[in-house]
Amino acid sequence: MRLILKGSALLAGLLMSAALFAADFVEGKDYVKVEGFPEAKTPVVREFFSYNCPHCYRMEHTLSPVVKQLGSDVSFERTPVGAGRPAWQLSQLAYYLAQTFKVTEQSHGAIFKQVQELAPFATEADVKRFFEGQGIAAADIDKALASADRSFTLMGYDNQTALSGISGVPSLLVNGKYMLNIQGRSSEELAALVKFVAKL
Numbered sequence: 722m723r724l725i726l727k728g729s730a731l732l733a734g735l736l737m738s739a740a741l742f743a744a745d746f747v748e749g750k751d752y753v754k755v756e757g758f759p760e761a762k763t764p765v766v767r768e769f770f771s772y773n774c775p776h777c778y779r780m781e782h783t784l785s786p787v788v789k790q791l792g793s794d795v796s797f798e799r800t801p802v803g804a805g806r807p808a809w810q811l812s813q814l815a816y817y818l819a820q821t822f823k824v825t826e827q828s829h830g831a832i833f834k835q836v837q838e839l840a841p842f843a844t845e846a847d848v849k850r851f852f853e854g855q856g857i858a859a860a861d862i863d864k865a866l867a868s869a870d871r872s873f874t875l876m877g878y879d880n881q882t883a884l885s886g887i888s889g890v891p892s893l894l895v896n897g898k899y900m901l902n903i904q905g906r907s908s909e910e911l912a913a914l915v916k917f918v919a920k921l
Contacts, residue, residue, distance in 0.1 A: 746917050750902065757898040758884040764919035765796040769882060769892040771804070772812040772836040777891045781833065784891075786908035787915065795895075795919050800881045802890050810875075811842040814866075815851065817874050821865045822857050831855070895919050 748754065760767070768784065770777040788797045801816040803809050815832050819825040835842075835851060842848050849862050865871065885894050893901040893911075895918045903911060 746914055751914055752895070752899050752901050752918050754898055755886045755894075755900050756884070757886070757894060757900075758881065760897040762796060763896045764794070765798055765896060766791070766915045766919070767798045767800055767881075767885075767894045767897070769800050769802050769885060769887050769894065770890050771802045771809050772815065772832050773806070773809050773841055774890050775837060778833050778837045780891045780903075781830070783906070783908050783911065787912045790908065790912040791915060795915055800878050800885075802882050802887075803875070803879055804882075808841050808843070811845065811848055812836060813875055813878055814845065814871075815842060815848050817871060817878075818848065818852050818857075818862065818865055820874075821870070822852070822855075822861070824855055824857070828852075828855050896921075 746752070791797060799816070801813040803813045819828045819832070832851070845866065849859070849866070852862050853859055885892070891903070893903055895901060895915060899918045899921065901914055901918065906914070
């Protein structure tokens with residue numbers, strides 16, 4: 722009985738906190754409307770990031786709880802940013818392969834660790850070796866690397882980045898048209914902000 726009451730009190734506290742956060746959210750301060758681009762489905766929050774960005778790596782600790790708190794209320798998507806830098810473009814390629822082989826969840830943190838703590842990808846061969854280490858057959862990786870879908874998907878990442886109007890990473894865009902101010906926010910406040918803006 723005591724455990725149930727504690728759980729209920731915790732839930733009530735979280736809901737109250739979310740309501741208090743939402744009451745203070747202001748356009749121009751907490752979020753800005755941008756020209757952006759239409760999303761295939763909404764509500765959705767899209768993270769623009771790079772495995773080569775140390776700020777993005779640190780942001781994962783804040784963002785992971787946010788995704789859990791959003792649950793099925795708001796979809797979460799990622800767009801890897803190339804920024805015209807060869808090393809970043811190889812990280813885009815790594816994300817493309819993770820999506821292609823449907824191993825994004827198991828490999829996302831591992832890619833970050835590889836790039837941030839061990840060594841960034843320097844060649845396509847490095848990317849291929851990484852995914853072989855994830856249990857993907859070399860022949861399947863070669864096929865994905867040679868496919869037309871590779872060029873199409875990477876171009877899509879770059880187009881989304883250009884249309885979003887972001888000035889840096891990490892950045893969060895809600896419903897393709899609301900850019901969030903994410904600096905210094907807790908996971909709880911960030912989740913409340915996403916839910917608030919997703920309803921606009």
